[in-house]
Amino acid sequence: MDISFKCPECGQQVKDGLIEMIFDLRDTRVTVGNVPAKVCPNCGQEFVDGYVAENVNRLVDRVTEDVESYAKKVLRPATVSRQIAITV
Numbered sequence: 255m256d257i258s259f260k261c262p263e264c265g266q267q268v269k270d271g272l273i274e275m276i277f278d279l280r281d282t283r284v285t286v287g288n289v290p291a292k293v294c295p296n297c298g299q300e301f302v303d304g305y306v307a308e309n310v311n312r313l314v315d316r317v318t319e320d321v322e323s324y325a326k327k328v329l330r331p332a333t334v335s336r337q338i339a340i341t342v
């Protein structure tokens with residue numbers, strides 16, 4: 255990403271940081287921590303590179319598939335809401 259990247263919201267220079275991405279998938283909430291991103295120090299806007307977002311999506315897909323097959327094995331009630339936290 256361009257090092258002179260500025261926040262489109264407020265025009266501040268963004269900084270490198272690690273963020274948390276949250277995915278709500280049916281009855282499961284997946285939290286992915288330590289995602290490298292650009293963060294605006296002024297308004298808190300977060301920007302994730304396309305390839306990073308793609309990797310995170312793939313990771314979430316894989317984890318939720320595992321969880322789905324596990325859930326079928328143990329016959330968890332569908333009403334139970336799960337939370338998964340991943341750190342990359």
Ligand SMILES: [Zn+2]
Pocket residue numbers: 261262263264265266294295296297298299
């Ligand atoms: Zn901003």
